[in-house]
Amino acid sequence: MIPNLDFIFSSLVVLFLALLGGSLRILREYERGVIFMLGRFWKVKGPGLIIVIPGIQQMVRVDLRVVTMDVPSQDVISRDNVSVKVNAVLYFRVINPERAIIQVENYFDATSQLAQTTLRAVLGKHELDEMLAEREKLNLDIQQILDAQTDAWGVKVTNVEIKHIDLNESMIRAIARQAEAERERRAKIIHAEGEKQAAETLLAAAEMLAKQPMAMQLRYLQTLTQIAGDRTSTVVFPVPVELMNLLGHKITQPESPESPARR
Incomplete structure (x- = not known):
């Protein structure tokens, strides 16, 4: 009888140790365990050492770290009927392990x-121009929509980044021509603005000089001084416009008849 009791006791000890070893779970700092007791949700445990009763309780591990998901390239038709391929990257993490396991079958695929x-x-x-120029705004719009819809799953979408927008060759050439035309338009506008400012400055200078006739003469002398300082064989002598008008009037005026005394 004694050997049989020893065998039974040893068997019970081995069974107990086996059950104890099978019931121990170690969860890392970034992991949580969703515990179900007899099929019903019980609680969320972790991190550290936890005990799960075999046959009565089941545990599902949930990773709380940020997940980087590559969104495959998608065929998109813009509002101005341009076909492009767009891919993006998505960053999200689980903030509620209970809902991430109970509310959705596979939160990653969903x-x-x-x-x-x-x-x-x-x-x-x-439109295509908005896709190319306003990526930050589009990223924020996509992130807000995803975050609002995944909140019921216990998932938090932290960021969305559009990585690349693929265009066909014809559209790339069209965009290049559009950019070149835009640069030419800006150059013409800048040139016209310069001409306008120069005309306004000349008008103001002419009005100033018209108030003081002697200022024009001083300007002539200053111009002669600048020309004399340059080593050039060409000398330009400014002549007042009033003098040119007077000489032209004398040349075109017919000769007056001789006076009786000279006859």
Whole structure:
């Protein structure tokens, strides 16, 4: 009888140690365990050492770290009927392990599919120029929409970044021609603004000189001084316009008849 008791006691000890070893779980700092007791949700445990009763309790591990998800390239037709391929990267993490396991079958796949459809829907409402020039605004719009829809799953979308927008060759050439025309337009506007400012400055200077006739003479002398300082064989002598008008009037005036005394 004694050997049988020893065998039974040893078997019980081994069974107890096996059950104890099978019930111990170690969760890292970034992990949580969603515990179900007899199929019903009980509590969220972790991190550290936890005990799960075999056969009665089950545990599902949930990672709380930020997940980087590459959104596959999507065919998007913009509001101005331009077909492009757009890919993006999505950053999200689980903030509520209970809802992430209970409310959705696979939160990773669900978030991926939602990101793809949201990317097409949001970019399809904008023109091509807005996609290329306002990426930060589009990133924020997509992030807010995803965050609002994944909140029921216990998932927080922290950031969305549009990585690349692929265009066909014809559209690239059209954009290049548009950019060149835009630069030419700006150059013409700047040149016209310069001419306008120069004309306004000349008008102000002419009005100032007209108030003091002697100022014009001083300006003539200053111009002669500048010309004399340059080593050049060409000398320009400014002549007052009034003198030129007087000489022209004398030349074109017919000779008057001789006086009787000279006859």
